[in-house]
Amino acid sequence: MTRGARPGARGIMGRSPNTRLGGQLMDARLIAALNDEELEKLFVDNAHPPVRDPEIWAALTHPDNIHRTRGIAAGVHQRTAHVLRNRKAEREQFQQECHARGAVGKREWFETRAEYEDWKRRAGNFHQTVQRAISELTRMVRDANRAQGDRGVGAQRETLRKLALAVQRHQAAHAKAGGIAEQADYELWRMLDTLGVPVGEDQALVPLRTMLDIYWTDVAPVTDSEAGRAEAERSMRTAPAGQSGRYAGAPAARHVHNTKDLA
Known part of the structure; x- marks a missing residue:
């Protein structure tokens, strides 16, 4: 794996993250037009919060881009995990071969150990950085979905309120009449x-x-x-x-100005 350490804080295609592309700042629309390789480079450069460009990260996590960004990040994470496993297996195999060669082989094993451990540390740190970025992206997607659901629930409740008010007014008008x-x-x-x-x-x-x-x-x-x-x-x-007992059955006859109190 050549990506043992997290790449530097330079942006895509050698540009600084703050560079204007085509006379414009990198925004959600421009990021959406990048191919997968360019988007992956931009994600890697901004995955670690201390060196992250806020404007670029905001564009990467824009609702129009966040699902694609998360997919790119997941691909990076999977490849890194695959390389870590393969290098570990290769190292174990190399250890067995070295020990089989006796003292010379053991010396070669120990001479290459520091280099491997340094690579392993840097690759592991990068892997964890990507994992944390994926967790952050997942949380942002979940929060956005929840907010959208809350807005939908709020709209439905407002519609139900208007309907309930209409029914209440209908009942009040009938009682008044x-x-x-x-x-x-x-x-x-x-x-x-x-x-x-x-x-x-x-x-x-x-x-x-x-x-x-x-x-x-x-x-x-x-x-x-x-x-x-x-x-x-x-x-x-x-x-x-x-059914109201007050209004049930046939209404009783009444006489206007009935002096004999006839019902």
């Missing part, structure tokens, strides 16, 4: 009590109606009319079989 609710209305309103969203560290499921009461709506003073509507809503929710 005082009409006879259909079975489909009760089934719709019951969704506010049966469906929920996870909240808190333990991700406990909280019903949508509770979310509306506590988290999703502003608190305002309750008027007498609003209190009456709330009571009507509670009556609708607690009716057996999802």
